[in-house]
Amino acid sequence: MKPPPFDYVAPPSLDEAVAVLADEDQDSKVLAGGQSLIPLLSLRLAYPDVLVDLGRIDGLGSIEHADDTVVIGAMATQHEAETSHLLHELCPLVPEALANVAHPQIRSRGTVGGSVAHGDPAAELPAVVVALDATVRAVGPNGTRTIAARDLYSGMMTTTLREDEVLTSVEIPTVREGSGSACVEVARRAGDYAMAGAVAQVTVEKGTFADTRLVLFSVSDTPARIDAVERALTGAEAKPEVIARATAAAAEDLDLLADPRVSQDYARHLAEVVARRALTTALERSA
Amino acid sequence: MSTHTITLTVNGREHTEEVEARLTLADLLRERLDLTATHLGCEHGVCGACTVLLDGKPARSCLTLAVQAEGAKIRTLEGLADPEGELHPVQQGFWEKHGMQCGFCTPGIVMSVVELLERDPDPSDDEIAATLGGHLCRCTGYVKIREAVREAVRLRSGSHSPQEIRR
The missing domain is CATH 3.30.465.10 (Uridine Diphospho-n-acetylenolpyruvylglucosamine Reductase; domain 3)
Incomplete structure (x- = not known):
């Protein structure tokens, strides 16, 4: 058996799940689908005392x-x-x-x-x-x-x-009228974690960006909302070249997470590419 | 370290087992129930060799604890065909088109394809690719596997004209 020993409970209600989690004498961890947690257990990167499985609680899957x-x-x-x-x-x-x-x-x-x-x-x-x-x-x-x-x-x-x-x-x-969104990422193989990825949503009113959202993932330690691009685009003319200028400028200033598999220069390049593509695709879809 | 008494149905047969919480479904199948068609490769969800059907959905049996499968219906490769009977159409497709070389990854792929074709009897090339994308095969380069899936589609649909075999 690869995972370390642990206790397991599958309470029928949220209250009972919370009661186990609130017990300070044991280190507990919530088990949902297990597709990240069980690998962490099998690789022995996680050593909880008890797993609290939410799988037997009704009404959490709608x-x-x-x-x-x-x-x-x-x-x-x-x-x-x-x-x-x-x-x-x-x-x-x-x-x-x-x-x-x-x-x-x-x-x-x-x-x-x-x-x-x-x-x-x-x-x-x-x-x-x-x-x-x-x-x-x-x-x-x-x-x-x-x-x-x-x-x-x-x-x-x-x-x-x-x-x-x-x-x-x-x-x-829910999405608003005149909005478009897109998710673009670059990964070594389909299904792998991205080397860099972006999600974007734009709302266009009368030819200008009324609202712009851009988040990069896999480039820093949390999902990174790129305020500089959002500010530069909101109110600006809704055109691909405007997007390209804003993403190029923002990529210069990105604070990137060190990653042994991706050089900083390449990560910066990828971040700019995925940001530009996500925003451009979102713009096309907003029409 | 808690132990649990679980009851689950595997290939139509009910089993009741005493399991440690940390026992994976894969280890339960292989070591307790002696159903060794389910292979273990990477044991952290990447390779797909251990894929079984859990309540009709594909699941990595290495990423499922046996206790989570309490009350579930599991299908493994052993349940597809009688040892003396006819092969399942997906197995027959792999047989006809030689959709394997060493065969290690095959049981997981076959189970994923069984689920795909039960959900969509005539899947697009993209759907087939997405399904096969969840399985590592280091021998075939996947070309013969795709042909095997197409053959399984044909066999299931009951059309046996060899002229239709394309791709």
Whole structure:
């Protein structure tokens, strides 16, 4: 057996799950789909005392339209979100980005909430929720609270979720009229973690960018919203050459994570390319 | 280190087993139930050799704990055909088109393709590529595997005209 020894509980309710997580005498870890956690266990990079499996709690896997958001339950699988008609219609960036997550055989078990809470800086979903100004809902011993996705990621695979909190849903704002979005990444092989990736959403009104979102992933320790590009583009003429100027300027100033597999020069080049392509494709789709 | 009594159905047969929490579904299948068609390659989800169907969906059995499979219906390669009976159309497709060389990756690929064709009996080339993309094969270069999948599509549809075999 490759994983280290641990206890396992599969409580039938969130309250019971939170109670286990709140027990300070043991180091507990939430198990959702397990597609990141179980490799970490098998590689013995994680040594929890107890796994708290959310798989037996009812009602955490729905995908529903509520007002101007789509609410994705934490335990909805990535496959379910990728094939959701609701998301294709109202939040098309989510299924588009999910198609880049690992492989179909992983997305069948990997969950939306698991990926968002794991916070891998090379993962697509954390970048999407930050770009779209999504909100996550978490339940802890003191009840429920909401966290803006922009405030969720505090460092490498580290979030502002407390250790006794369970992420229960992700609320994604629905796409507006005149908006387009895109996810573009460069990976060595299909399904691998990207060497650099970008998600973008633009809203065009009367030929100018009314709203611009750009998040780069796999280039720094958290999904990086590129404020310089967003500021430069918002209010500017909605043209590909305007995008190219803004992304070239911003790439100069990027603070890149050291990566032994990708040189800094190449990472900077890739970041510029994926940012430009994502924004340009988003612009084309906004028409 | 907790142990659990779990009951699951594997290839139509119910099994009740006492398992340590850390036992993976792959190890349960191979070492407890002696179903060794499910191969273990990388043991962290990358290679796809251990892919089985869990409640009808493809799953890496190395990335699933046996306890998570409590109550689940598992299908492995052993469940596709009777040892003395006819091969499953996907197995027959691999046989006809020689969709393997060393064969290590084959059981996982066959299970993924079984699921793909049950979901979509006539998948596009892109869908086939996406499914095969979740499996590492170091021998074939995938060309013969794609031909085998096409042959399986043809066999399942019941059209046996050899003229139709293209790609």
